[in-house]
Amino acid sequence: xxxxxxxxxxxxxxxxxxxxxxxxxxxxxxxxxxxxxxxxxxxxxxxxxxxxxxxxxxxxxxxxxxxxxxxxxxxxxxxxxxxxxxxxxxxxxxxxxxxxxxxxxxxxxxxxxxxxxxxxxxxxxxxxxxxxxxxxxxxxxxxxxxxxxxxxxxxxxxxxxxxxxxxxxxxxxxxxxxxxxxxxxxxxxxxxxxxxxxxxxxxxxxxxxxxxxxxxxxxxxxxxxxxxxxxxxxx
Amino acid sequence: xxxxxxxxxxxxxxxxxxxxxxxxxxxxxxxxxxxxxxxxxxxxxxxxxxxxxxxxxxxxxxxxxxxxxxxxxxxxxxxxxxxxxxxxxxxxxxxxxxxxxxxxxxxxxxxxxxxxxxxxxxxxxxxxxxxxxxxxxxxxxxxxxxxxxxxxxxxxxxxxxxxxxxxxxxxxxxxxxxxxxxxxxxxxxxxxxxxxxxxxxxxxxxxxxxxxxxxxxxxxxxxxxxxxxxxxxxx
DNA sequence: CCAAAAGTGTTATAGCTACACCCATGT
DNA sequence: ACATGGGTGTAGCTATAACACTTTTGG
Numbered sequence: 001x002x003x004x005x006x007x008x009x010x011x012x013x014x015x016x017x018x019x020x021x022x023x024x025x026x027x028x029x030x031x032x033x034x035x036x037x038x039x040x041x042x043x044x045x046x047x048x049x050x051x052x053x054x055x056x057x058x059x060x061x062x063x064x065x066x067x068x069x070x071x072x073x074x075x076x077x078x079x080x081x082x083x084x085x086x087x088x089x090x091x092x093x094x095x096x097x098x099x100x101x102x103x104x105x106x107x108x109x110x111x112x113x114x115x116x117x118x119x120x121x122x123x124x125x126x127x128x129x130x131x132x133x134x135x136x137x138x139x140x141x142x143x144x145x146x147x148x149x150x151x152x153x154x155x156x157x158x159x160x161x162x163x164x165x166x167x168x169x170x171x172x173x174x175x176x177x178x179x180x181x182x183x184x185x186x187x188x189x190x191x192x193x194x195x196x197x198x199x200x201x202x203x204x205x206x207x208x209x210x211x212x213x214x215x216x217x218x219x220x221x222x223x224x225x226x227x228x229x230x231x232x233x234x235x
Numbered sequence: 236x237x238x239x240x241x242x243x244x245x246x247x248x249x250x251x252x253x254x255x256x257x258x259x260x261x262x263x264x265x266x267x268x269x270x271x272x273x274x275x276x277x278x279x280x281x282x283x284x285x286x287x288x289x290x291x292x293x294x295x296x297x298x299x300x301x302x303x304x305x306x307x308x309x310x311x312x313x314x315x316x317x318x319x320x321x322x323x324x325x326x327x328x329x330x331x332x333x334x335x336x337x338x339x340x341x342x343x344x345x346x347x348x349x350x351x352x353x354x355x356x357x358x359x360x361x362x363x364x365x366x367x368x369x370x371x372x373x374x375x376x377x378x379x380x381x382x383x384x385x386x387x388x389x390x391x392x393x394x395x396x397x398x399x400x401x402x403x404x405x406x407x408x409x410x411x412x413x414x415x416x417x418x419x420x421x422x423x424x425x426x427x428x429x430x431x432x433x434x435x436x437x438x439x440x441x442x443x444x445x446x447x448x449x450x451x452x453x454x455x456x457x458x459x460x461x462x463x464x465x466x467x468x469x470x
Numbered sequence: 471c472c473a474a475a476a477g478t479g480t481t482a483t484a485g486c487t488a489c490a491c492c493c494a495t496g497t
Numbered sequence: 498a499c500a501t502g503g504g505t506g507t508a509g510c511t512a513t514a515a516c517a518c519t520t521t522t523g524g
Contacts, residue, residue: 172504173502173503189502189504190504190505190506193503193504212501212502212503213500213501213502214501214502214503215501215502215503216503217503217504218503218504
């Protein structure tokens with residue numbers, strides 16, 4: 001409770017606004033190289049501040065929904081997609097995040113599957129961009145995406161979130177492509193394969209992926225839990 | 236924006252209240268066994284809801300301070316201590332956390348050093364308790380502490396936060412006691428020692444700790460960064 | 471001398487890395 | 498036949514765990 005009420009700007013007197021935003025990652029084939037790369041959807045700001053700049057999907061928190069539900073809702077509203085993974089990222093509450101009023105943003109991050117991501121609608125005000133080529137975003141959203149990428153790269157190494165990017169069956173090479181896209185480096189196919197075979201919750205199916213001009217690879221299935229909640233306090 | 240305005244309780248119409256809470260860990264010798272154990276300070280609720288139950292230190296967010304500053308402030312106010320480590324834990328925003336009004340709590344966790352923790356004042360309304368013997372706390376605070384403990388146990392294994400519990404110089408056995416207290420299991424002194432010697436940011440001093448009835452152990456110093464921000468988006 | 475913790479050495483094992491090699495398919 | 502990725506084998510290295518052993522102090 002500041003004593004100098006008269007000196008404090010009106011802005012500082014209002015209670016901070018509470019908003020939810022979401023960083024949504026999908027793996028899409030790069031139009032040039034054809035290898036999968038990380039993409040995410042942005043929305044165009046139609047109002048000040050930062051009008052016409054691109055920003056993360058988000059909005060205010062409705063009084064009757066949980067934080068996670070709010071994130072899932074604004075994901076649904078902007079992309080039409082269901083997340084296969086959704087987790088809280090961080091609460092950003094710096095004093096100067098927005099030039100108008102103070103905003104505390106609770107940010108979630110999500111992964112969506114490629115078959116879904118293919119259907120994602122792009123409109124005048126919704127655009128998908130490569131995660132490594134965002135341009136300048138509104139507010140502190142560049143920094144937020146940086147942090148989300150950092151978390152994704154960490155988490156892919158010690159958890160099973162990679163399967164949130166894949167369909168119900170997949171080849172081991174596709175899993176490797178996910179890791180390579182996220183980590184940005186090549187992995188030894190032989191060793192990677194062995195590691196996966198050693199984990200109990202990846203089981204082989206009887207099917208093979210036809211169509212390549214080489215020996216058809218076996219398809220596998222992930223039987224572990226959705227991992228949706230790992231690292232969340234509810235788990 | 237619900238259509239059924241008439242059906243929604245008044246509670247659901249107000250904007251959620253935003254609060255900051257902090258889980259503060261210190262290592263104190265157990266009065267019985269003498270080995271260090273985890274303790275944390277609680278404050279007594281003097282108002283409804285949950286009047287007279289114990290709760291985590293916390294309070295509303297002032298308009299002119301960052302989230303982290305607010306956490307540091309309520310740590311200072313309730314215990315008189317400076318944290319040697321302070322990091323955001325999670326934002327809790329479930330609908331039924333408080334029976335009166337909806338509250339979104341951004342929770343931080345902190346570690347304090349033992350020399351500080353020794354000075355910590357206990358009053359009628361502030362009490363330190365063992366982390367494994369909390370009793371029933373107000374709101375969802377038991378669950379929050381559980382999660383903070385989980386994070387602490389994880390983080391102690393892959394980062395250097397253990398030194399946040401120690402003074403400027405320490406013996407390697409003291410470091411081991413920190414790990415043992417946090418992880419709740421015994422560690423092999425010989426192997427643990429070698430691991431520490433192999434890390435670059437622990438350097439030996441010329442001094443030895445006298446007073447034990449055995450060979451005096453050498454004192455060491457931690458030269459790495461405060462690690463205050465690791466895992467935070469600002470880092 | 472003895473107890474107790476500090477500190478060093480040694481061996482077995484598990485996991486990872488690099489890379490050679492064979493297998494099955496489409497063209 | 499041959500190019501291409503799928504899939505297997507294997508030797509070397511590194512980290513760790515288990516535990517025997519020596520060292521230095523106080524009593």
